[in-house]
Structures are given as C-alpha cells and as structure tokens.
Amino acid sequence: MKTGRNYKFWFCTGSQDLYGDECLQHVAEHSAIIVEALNKSGNLPFEVVLKPTLLTNEMIRRTFNEANADEDCAGVITWMHTFSPAKSWILGLQEFRKPLLHLHTQFNQEIPYDTIDMDFMNENQSAHGGREYGHIVSRMGIERKVIVGFWDDKAVQDKIASWMRTAVGVMESSHIRVMRIADNMRNVAVTEGDKVEAQIKFGWEVDAYPVNEIAEAVAQVSKGDIEALVEEYYDKYEILLEGRDPKEFREHVAVQAGIEIGFERFLEEKNYQAIVTHFGDLGALKQLPGLAIQRLMQKGYGFGAEGDWKTAAMVRLMKIMTANMPNAKGTSMLEDYTYNLVPGKEGILEAHMLEICPSIADGPISIKVQPLSMGDREDPARLVFTSKEGKGIATSLIDLGNRFRLIINEVNCKKVEKPMPKLPVATAFWTPEPNLQVGTEAWIYAGGAHHTAFSYDLTTEQMVDWANAMGIESVVIDKDTTIRNFRNELKWNSVYYR
Numbered sequence: 001m002k003t004g005r006n007y008k009f010w011f012c013t014g015s016q017d018l019y020g021d022e023c024l025q026h027v028a029e030h031s032a033i034i035v036e037a038l039n040k041s042g043n044l045p046f047e048v049v050l051k052p053t054l055l056t057n058e059m060i061r062r063t064f065n066e067a068n069a070d071e072d073c074a075g076v077i078t079w080m081h082t083f084s085p086a087k088s089w090i091l092g093l094q095e096f097r098k099p100l101l102h103l104h105t106q107f108n109q110e111i112p113y114d115t116i117d118m119d120f121m122n123e124n125q126s127a128h129g130g131r132e133y134g135h136i137v138s139r140m141g142i143e144r145k146v147i148v149g150f151w152d153d154k155a156v157q158d159k160i161a162s163w164m165r166t167a168v169g170v171m172e173s174s175h176i177r178v179m180r181i182a183d184n185m186r187n188v189a190v191t192e193g194d195k196v197e198a199q200i201k202f203g204w205e206v207d208a209y210p211v212n213e214i215a216e217a218v219a220q221v222s223k224g225d226i227e228a229l230v231e232e233y234y235d236k237y238e239i240l241l242e243g244r245d246p247k248e249f250r251e252h253v254a255v256q257a258g259i260e261i262g263f264e265r266f267l268e269e270k271n272y273q274a275i276v277t278h279f280g281d282l283g284a285l286k287q288l289p290g291l292a293i294q295r296l297m298q299k300g301y302g303f304g305a306e307g308d309w310k311t312a313a314m315v316r317l318m319k320i321m322t323a324n325m326p327n328a329k330g331t332s333m334l335e336d337y338t339y340n341l342v343p344g345k346e347g348i349l350e351a352h353m354l355e356i357c358p359s360i361a362d363g364p365i366s367i368k369v370q371p372l373s374m375g376d377r378e379d380p381a382r383l384v385f386t387s388k389e390g391k392g393i394a395t396s397l398i399d400l401g402n403r404f405r406l407i408i409n410e411v412n413c414k415k416v417e418k419p420m421p422k423l424p425v426a427t428a429f430w431t432p433e434p435n436l437q438v439g440t441e442a443w444i445y446a447g448g449a450h451h452t453a454f455s456y457d458l459t460t461e462q463m464v465d466w467a468n469a470m471g472i473e474s475v476v477i478d479k480d481t482t483i484r485n486f487r488n489e490l491k492w493n494s495v496y497y498r
C-alpha cells in the first residue's frame with residue numbers, strides 16, 4: 001500500500017561537553033553501533049538514521065526543526081547516553097511537532113564489575129541523564145513514548161518497531177482523505193460526527209461528491225478492462241452459482257469489476273484513500289458496491305458503510321499502520337450483528353451486508369450473487385469467507401458532542417461451531433475480553449458503535465498511543481476490565497476531556 005513516503009526515524013543522542021572529547025567520541029561510536037545494530041536486526045519496519053550527538057541548546061533546537069522540515073522523517077528517537085542538562089532541550093522540544101521516543105537504554109548490558117571506575121560511570125550514565133530528560137518532557141506535557149531496556153534485546157526492538165508503526169499512523173493521519181459519495185444513513189446517530197473537528201484533531205479531510213460523478217467514472221470503464229478483471233476474479237475465487245445461470249452470474253460479477261476499476265480511478269484522480277457508500281443512495285450504480293469495495297479495502301483503502309466516514313478513516317489509518325507487516329492477518333471494517341449466548345460459547349457474529357475486507361479471510365474465498373434485503377438495486381456480487389482465529393482489536397471512534405472517544409476492545413476471534421451455508425456474506429466471530437457480558441456492557445456504557453475498525457495486527461498499546469498523540473480520549477476494554485472501574489474511568493475522563 002502506498003503512503004507516498006519512505007519514512008525514516010532519526011536517532012539523536014544527548015550529551016554535553018563537560019566530559020571531554022574522548023568521552024564524546026565514545027558516545028558517538030556507541031550511538032553508531034546501536035543504530036547499525038537496529039538497522040541490521042531485521043526487527044524494525046523503518047530505517048533509523050544516526051544524527052550527530054546533541055550537546056547544546058542551539059544544536060538541539062536546530063535538529064528538531066530539521067526533523068520537522070524533513071518530510072521523510074516520521075519521528076525522533078532520543079537517547080541520553082550521558083547527562084544532558086534538560087534546559088538545553090526546552091526550546092527544541094517546544095518547536096518539535098513529530099512523534100518522539102525516549103529510548104532509555106545503555107550501551108553496556110552488564111556493569112563491568114572488575115574495571116568500573118568514575119570515568120566509566122560519567123560516560124555511561126543513562127540512568128541519570130534519562131531521568132533529567134524525562135523530567136523536562138513531563139513538565140512540558142509533551143506526548144512521547146518511553147521504552148526501557150537493552151537496545152540489542154529483541155523485545156526492546158519489537159517495542160521500537162511497534163512504536164514506529166504508531167508514529168507513521170500519527171504522521172499519515174493528516175494525509176487521510178475520505179470521499180463521501182453519500183451522506184450518513186438517515187436517523188442514525190453513531191455514524192455522525194463533526195467533520196471540522198475531525199480535521200482539527202486528526203487531520204482528516206472529509207469531502208462529499210455526488211454519487212453520479214463516481215457512477216459516471218464507473219460507466220467510462222471499458223468492456224475490455226472489465227473482462228480482464230472478471231477473468232482475474234474467476235481465477236482467484238471460487239464461483240458459487242447456487243443454481244444461478246452462469247452467464248447471468250458473470251454479468252453481475254462484471255458490474256462489480258466495473259465499480260472496482262471506476263471507483264479506484266476516481267479515488268486516485270481526486271487523491272482520496274478512503275470512501276463511504278450508502279445502500280440507499282446509489283444514483284446510477286447498478287449494484288451496491290460489494291465485491292468492489294472488498295477488493296479496494298484489501299488494496300489499502302479505508303471504507304465505512306452507510307456514510308460512516310469515521311470508520312472509513314480509521315480503517316485506512318489501521319491499514320497504513322500495518323502496511324508491509326510480515327505475516328499480517330488483516331484489517332477490516334466489521335459490524336456487530338448477532339450473538340451466540342450459549343454458556344461457554346458466547347460470542348458476536350461480525351459481518352456486514354457485503355463489505356468485509358478479504359485480508360482477514362481464512363481459507364478459500366468465494367463469489368456469491370444474492371439479493372440484498374435493503375436498497376433497490378440488482379443482486380450484488382460479493383466475496384464470502386470466514387475469518388482467521390486469534391487475538392485482535394475492535395475499535396470504535398465516536399463523537400460525544402464535545403470531544404471524540406476511541407473505544408478499544410481486545411477480542412478473541414474463533415471459528416463458529418458449524419458452517420452457515422445460507423448466510424451469503426463474509427463473517428468473523430469473536431468473544432470480547434474479558435467475556436461477552438462484561439465486554440459488551442462496557443462497550444455500551446462507553447457508547448461504542450455497531451461499526452468497528454478491526455485488526456489482528458495492531459495492539460491496544462499502539463491505538464492508545466495514537467489517541468494520546470491526537471489528544472483524544474481512549475478507553476480500553478480488556479482482560480482487566482471491571483464494570484465498576486470502567487464506569488468510574490468514563491466519569492473521570494469526562495472531567496479531564498471537557
């Protein structure tokens with residue numbers, strides 16, 4: 001998936017000139033070794049770039065401003081090798097506008113018991129310098145990530161990698177443009193929201209286009225292009241005719257191929273990375289975009305149904321954060337549909353009318369053509385599958401009138417006990433943490449939506465960090481959630497975020 005940037009992270013080591021040139025030379029050497037090891041580890045999704053050791057107010061201020069100006073720089077990793085008096089950092093930090101990591105590490109893993117002397121202590125005093133630096137960042141109320149541990153530990157590198165993806169989410173949030181080709185579904189509350197505030201908080205541009213402008217782009221797609229894509233579908237997916245005439249079936253599929261091509265061209269031409277549709281406002285489109293939207297989501301576009309632009313932007317954001325992740329299991333819009341309330345087997349069946357991203361599929365993917373019970377168009381073709389097992393996070397971004405709240409629920413995705421042969425849509429099935437009852441009660445107390453942006457590949461920590469970077473409230477529903485504490489947290493938050 002394209003973000004348009006080859007992001008890098010700057011590595012800036014803090015020190016001062018109190019300890020002499022020899023010490024500073026060691027500091028620079030150690031930083032170079034760490035940066036090289038991080039880049040060679042294969043554990044980081046983005047390159048780390050070594051910068052000269054920062055010694056003075058002027059250097060720090062200049063470096064942070066250069067980081068601001070460098071469009072490829074997605075954040076700065078800071079490390080206090082020695083003691084770096086933190087007043088030197090105030091102006092630079094004040095002017096810095098990108099994600100900040102405080103890597104609290106130390107060049108040597110073990111205390112060199114036999115040889116340690118005061119020179120060594122002065123040269124290797126992260127425990128000391130990191131606290132001075134941390135103090136000023138906290139005093140200034142600047143959002144940052146703190147990671148503590150030995151730089152060559154895989155666990156520490158994995159934490160850096162995870163933060164890098166969050167940082168790219170923070171950077172890329174302000175490049176998300178959502179195309180609305182329909183308004184929010186009439187009378188629905190939770191998919192509404194303040195688009196101006198969303199642009200102020202998240203940087204999202206949310207714009208409306210008449211549906212018939214995109215329908216015209218679909219009408220312009222050549223028969224040859226459509227036929228080539230239909231061939232690709234027929235190669236890639238199983239065709240479940242279920243008694244339909246093969247030629248008629250293929251014609252229905254071809255409509256979705258035209259929508260996929262036409263929509264993608266329109267989105268590219270106008271530079272949008274997310275889209276919303278609405279089954280009740282389809283203009284000249286012959287079918288509700290189903291298979292077409294599923295394929296676009298897999299290509300990295302965000303999507304929200306029934307005009308849900310918040311979910312569309314969140315799906316795009318989460319796709320950016322997981323882009324090029326090895327062994328990724330998928331990210332999609334989902335909707336809470338129906339429960340299994342049998343004791344010991346509780347869970348929520350997740351689906352939508354059509355539009356579930358095949359990135360979350362497990363096993364074969366089929367095409368079906370079936371009537372929709374809603375709307376007034378011809379039977380749309382859609383991809384049908386079941387989803388992977390394992391842990392994931394379901395997120396819902398809601399507008400409370402005076403602020404946004406991001407609700408994050410950790411969920412365990414499972415197989416349903418039996419096939420559902422009459423259900424003509426893709427599905428997932430999960431049990432929310434800590435269990436269906438508490439998880440759902442908490443979700444409802446928090447005001448969470450029926451639409452979610454879901455991913456197997458992101459963590460609660462990443463989404464909370466992202467929300468913190470955006471300056472919005474986040475609440476987590478996980479194995480430690482109790483209703484009493486959760487309701488109190490909502491009350492406390494309402495005071496903090498007023």
Ligand code: MN
Pocket residue numbers: 305306335352451
């Ligand atoms: Mn819906």
